[in-house]
Amino acid sequence: MVSVSGIRGVVGEGLTPEVATRFAQAFGTYLEGGKAVVGRDSRVSGEMLRDAVVAGLLSVGCDVLDIGVCPTPTTQMAVENLQVDGGIMITASHNPIMWNGLKLIAADGLFLDAEQGEAVLKVSEAREFPFAAWDKLGVSMPYSRAVEEHIDAILNLDYLDLERIRNRKFRVAVDCVCGAGANLVPQLLHELGCEIACINCEPTGLFPRNPEPLPENLAELGELVREENADLGLAVDPDSDRLALVSEKGEPLGEERTLGIAVKFILGKRQGPVVINASTSLATEEVARAAGAEVVRTKVGEIHVAKKMREVGAVIGGEGNGGVILPDLHLGRDAPVGIALLLQQLAEFGGTLSEFSQTLPQYHICKEKVELGALEPAEALKRLQERYAREKLDFTDGVKIVREKSWVHIRPSNTEPIMRIIAEAPSLEEARALCAEVRDNFE
Numbered sequence: 043m044v045s046v047s048g049i050r051g052v053v054g055e056g057l058t059p060e061v062a063t064r065f066a067q068a069f070g071t072y073l074e075g076g077k078a079v080v081g082r083d084s085r086v087s088g089e090m091l092r093d094a095v096v097a098g099l100l101s102v103g104c105d106v107l108d109i110g111v112c113p114t115p116t117t118q119m120a121v122e123n124l125q126v127d128g129g130i131m132i133t134a135s136h137n138p139i140m141w142n143g144l145k146l147i148a149a150d151g152l153f154l155d156a157e158q159g160e161a162v163l164k165v166s167e168a169r170e171f172p173f174a175a176w177d178k179l180g181v182s183m184p185y186s187r188a189v190e191e192h193i194d195a196i197l198n199l200d201y202l203d204l205e206r207i208r209n210r211k212f213r214v215a216v217d218c219v220c221g222a223g224a225n226l227v228p229q230l231l232h233e234l235g236c237e238i239a240c241i242n243c244e245p246t247g248l249f250p251r252n253p254e255p256l257p258e259n260l261a262e263l264g265e266l267v268r269e270e271n272a273d274l275g276l277a278v279d280p281d282s283d284r285l286a287l288v289s290e291k292g293e294p295l296g297e298e299r300t301l302g303i304a305v306k307f308i309l310g311k312r313q314g315p316v317v318i319n320a321s322t323s324l325a326t327e328e329v330a331r332a333a334g335a336e337v338v339r340t341k342v343g344e345i346h347v348a349k350k351m352r353e354v355g356a357v358i359g360g361e362g363n364g365g366v367i368l369p370d371l372h373l374g375r376d377a378p379v380g381i382a383l384l385l386q387q388l389a390e391f392g393g394t395l396s397e398f399s400q401t402l403p404q405y406h407i408c409k410e411k412v413e414l415g416a417l418e419p420a421e422a423l424k425r426l427q428e429r430y431a432r433e434k435l436d437f438t439d440g441v442k443i444v445r446e447k448s449w450v451h452i453r454p455s456n457t458e459p460i461m462r463i464i465a466e467a468p469s470l471e472e473a474r475a476l477c478a479e480v481r482d483n484f485e
Contacts, residue, residue, distance in 0.1 A: 044163065048065075048143055048144045048145040048146050048153075048154075048159075049061065049062075049065055049143055049144050050134050050137065050141060050142070050143030050144075051141065051142070051143065052140050052141055053087040053091075053140060053141070053142050057091075057141075057142055057143065059090060059091065059093075059094040060094075062091045062094040062095050062098070062144060063094045063095070063097055063098040063101075064098065064166060064169065065095075065098070065144055065162075065166055066094070066095040066096075066097075066098025066099050066130060066144070067098040067099070067101060067102050067166075067171045068162050068163075068165040068166035068171070069098075069099070069128065069130060069146055069162055070098060070099045070101075070102035070103070070104040070171075070180075071102050071165050071171050071172060072128075072158075072161055072162045072165055073104060073127045073128050075102070075103040075104055075180075076104060076105070076126070076127030076128070077104065077105040077106070077107065077126040077127055078099055078104050078105070078106055078107070078121075078126055078127060078128050078129055078130060079106075079107045079109055079117060079120045079121045079124060079126055079128075079129035079130075079147075079185075079188075080092060080095055080096060080099070080106055080107070080108050080109065080117075080129065080130050080131075080132070081109045081110065081111075081112045081114075081116065081117035081120065081129070081130075081131050081132070081188070082110070082111055082112075082131070082132035082133065082222075083111065083113075083114070083131075083132065083133040083134075083221055083222035083247070083280050083281045084111050084220060084221050084222050084224065084245035084246060084247035084280065085132075085133070085134070085139065085142050085247040085280070086139070086246075086247045086248070087142045088111070088132050088133075088142065088247065091132050091142055091144070092108070092132055095130055095132060095144065096108065096182050099130075099180055100174075100179050100180035100181070100182060101171070101173055101174065101179065101180075102171050102172055102173060102174060102180075103172070103174035103178055103179065103180050104127075104180040105180045105181050105182070105183070106180060106181070106182040106183070107120070107124065107126065107183055107184075107185040108182055108183065108184050108185065109184075109185050109186075109188040110184070110186070110188075111222055111225075111245050112188055112189050112192075112222055112226065113192075113222045113223050113226055113278075113281055113282030113283065113376075113377070113378065114131050114133055114135075114145065114222070114281040114282065114283045114374070114375075115192070115282065115283055115372065115374050115375065115376035115377070115378070115379075116188050116189055116192045116222075116226065116282075117129055117131040117147065117188070118131075118147055118151040118152070118153075118372055118374040119151060119188070119191070119192055119195065119371075119372050119374075120185070120188040120191070121147050121148075121149065121150075121151045122149075122150060122151030122372060123191065124185070125149075126149065127149050128146070128147055128148055128149055129146075129147035130144050130145070130146060130147065131144070131145040131147060131281070132144055132145075133145060133222070133280065133281040134280075135279060135280065135281050135283070135284075136253050136254040136255070136279040136280065136284070137253070137458075138249075138252075138253070139247070139248070139249050139253070146158075146159065146162060150373075151372050151373065151374060152345060152348050152349070152373055152374065153344060153345045153348075153374075154345070155345050155349060189225060189226050189229070192226065192378065193226065193229055193230050193233060193378070195371055196230065196371065196378055196379050196382050197233060197234075197382075199368075199370060199371065199379075199382070200370075201307075201308070201311055201370075201383065201386060202382055202386050203386065203389070204234065204235075206386070206389045206390070207234050207235060207385050207386055207389045208234060208235030209235075209389075210235075210385075210388070210389045211235060211236070211237065212234075212235075212236045212237070212273045212274070212385060212388070213236070213237045213239070213270060213271065213272045213273050214231055214236045214237070214238055214239070214272055214273065214274060214275070214276060215238075215239045215240075215241075215263060215266040215267045215270055215272040215274070215275040215276070215288070216228060216231065216238055216239070216240045216241070216243060216275070216276050216277075217240075217241050217242050217243075217260065217262065217263040217266075217275070217276070217277040217278075218240070218242055218243045218245075218277075218278055218282075219242050219249050219250070219251065219253050219255075219277070219278065219279065219280055220242045220243075220244055220245060220246045220247060220248055220249055220250060220280075221245065221247070221249070221253065221278065221279065221280030221281065221282065222245060222280060222281050222282055223278045223281075223282030223377060223378070224242070224243045224244055224245040225245060226282065226378060227243075227276070227278060227282065227377070227378060227381065228240060228243055230378050230381060230382065231381070234382065234385055236385070239266055239269075239270040239272060241262060241263065241266055247280075249280065253279055253280050254279060255277040255278060255279050255284055255285070255286035255297060255364060256286070256294075256297065256409075257286075257294035257296055259277075260275070260277050260286065260288055260294045263275045263277055263288050263294075264288050264292035264293065264294065265292065267288050267289075267290065267291075267292040268291075268292040272290065273290050273388075273394070273395065274287060274288060274289065274290055274384075274388075274395045275287065275288030275289075275292070276288070276381055278377045279364075279377075282377045282378065283344075283365055283374070283375040283376060283377055284297065284363055284364035284365050284375065284377055285297070285300050285364045285365075285366065285377035285380040285381060286300065286364050287299060287300055287303075287384070287395065289394070289395045289396040289399065290394050290395055290396060291396055293396070295395070295396075295399055296407065297362070297363050297364035298322070298323040298325065298326070298362045298363075298364075298405075298407055299325075299399055299402065300364045300366060300380055300384075301318070301322065301323075301326050301360045301361070301362055301364070301365070301366055302323060302325045302326040302329050302402050302403075303383075303384055303387060303398070303399070303402070304358060304360070304366045304368070304380055304383045304384070305326055305329050305330055305358055306329045306333070306387070306401075306402065307383050307384075307386065307387040308357055308358040308368070308383070309329070309330060309333035309334075309335055309357070309358070310333070312357055313333075313334065313335065313357070314335065314355060314356060314357030314358075315335060315336040315337070315338055315351075315354045315355060315356045315357065316330040316335045316336070316337050316338070316356060316357070316358055316359055317337075317338045317339075317340060317347050317350045317351045317354065317356045317359035317360075317367075318337065318338075318339055318340075318347070318359060318360065318361070318362065319339060319340050319341065319342045319343070319346065319347055319361045319362065319439070320339050320340065320341060320342060320436065320438045320439045320440075320442055320451055320453075321342055321361075321362055321363075321439075321451050321453075321462075321464045322339070322360075322361060322362035323362050323405055323407060323466060324403065324405050324447070324449070324466055325402050325403040325404070325405045326362065328403045329402060329403065335357075336354075338350055338354055338356070339438060340438065340439075341438055341439035342361065342439050342453060344361065344365065344367075344374065344375050347359050347360065347361060347367060348367060348373040348374060351367060351369055351373060352369070352373060356369060357369070360375060361375065362407075364377070364380070366379060366380035366383070368383070404468070405466050405467065405468060406466065406467060406468070406469055406470040406472075406473045407464065407465065407466045407473055408463075408464070408465045408466075408470065408473035408474045408476065408477045409462070409463070409464050409477075410462075410463045410464075410477045410481060411455070411458070411460045411461070411462060411463075412460060412461045412462075412463060412481055412484050413459075413460055413461075414460070414461055414484065417484065419454040419461060422452075422461060422483075422484060423440055423441050423452065423453075423454075425483060426441045426443075426452055426480070426483060427441055429483055430443050433445070439451075439453050440452050440453025440454065441453070443480075447467065447468055448465070448466060448467035448468070448472060448473070448476060449465065449466055449476075450463065450464070450465040450466075450476040450477065450479070450480050451463070451464045451465070452464075452480055461484070463477050463480050463481060464477075465477045465480070
């Protein structure tokens with residue numbers, strides 16, 4: 043799959059070294075030489091694709107700083123902090139193990155927007171690259187401090203009282219799914235004085251379970267929490283931009299709670315707008331409004347949220363899939379900073395994670411995927427628009443049917459050839475019924 047933010051595909055099928063090299067050459071051409079950061083998650087195919095990407099960049103005269111295996115937010119921060127011209131993160135995020143991809147990062151540390159991405163795609167399709175002569179080729183250098191600098195930046199946030207967190211001596215169970223956070227997350231927790239019980243904390247890239255941090259994939263983490271009598275459990279996806287929580291009872295809270303907790307914490311420290319996407323929980327919106335904050339919703343996708351946050355001067359934002367964006371650190375989804383904010387919140391609260399979760403509005407979300415077959419996404423959305431014409435509709439991203447205390451959002455996936463259906467209601471039964479009601483329109 044090719045999009046303005048990069049490419050993603052099954053390795054050896056749609057995604058080959060040749061494709062990766064060409065895309066890197068296009069990006070290097072777009073950068074007009076200069077310097078780029080390259081990072082990757084732990085996938086087995088990552089080393090091969092790293093070599094292909096670096097070769098592509100060097101061939102058009104770009105110098106490369108290779109920061110190795112690290113989370114996506116670490117790569118974004120490195121691009122911004124090292125003041126280079128751009129970056130490439132080699133990852134397929136939560137997609138299955140056979141997938142990989144390239145995410146393109148602009149000089150400001152944000153993913154490319156639509157206009158920037160279209161410019162790169164145009165160069166890639168034309169295949170007219172300004173190959174450098176032998177004495178003008180780029181140079182590749184390793185850079186080993188990106189993870190350390192990411193951790194240091196988090197620890198230096200004004201919101202964190204490190205002594206207070208350390209005095210709580212949190213016992214934390216962690217599942218890093220053998221991904222890019224397998225080194226950073228335990229290191230951060232150690233710095234915060236936590237006792238750590240780990241599973242899947244070796245960055246082998248051999249995911250032992252479905253890598254998406256959804257409740258149904260966190261049973262082993264829940265068992266670990268109970269066995270170790272931990273205060274909480276933390277799960278990240280393979281590139282550590284999404285964070286999911288498990289209570290001290292071993293029960294997954296659902297990734298939607300992550301952002302709600304972070305928003306409540308930050309708005310307790312300072313005031314300002316909150317930006318979330320069209321599929322984010324009503325709970326997060328209600329938390330923000332209760333604190334007197336303006337809430338702005340955008341299309342789904344980190345770049346849409348990040349750009350709007352910068353535009354309105356938001357103090358926090360993110361996506362309801364566990365993606366916390368704290369602009370005081372950087373404008374990108376960041377599971378490690380979500381962890382730090384959570385521990386500070388719990389240290390101040392004094393109670394358990396499940397007790398704190400109960401202070402948030404209680405909603406339940408149902409998420410489904412529908413394969414459309416021969417039906418085009420645009421036609422599917424038109425059909426829904428006609429079917430629900432008498433209801434309150436929001437067209438920010440796809441079609442969202444808005445009802446009192448509930449909604450259902452239907453949109454084409456940005457990362458898979460499917461249609462996503464997300465519904466929210468006060469009870470799980472109501473949310474599932476909303477999903478089923480909409481799904482019936484595609485059958």
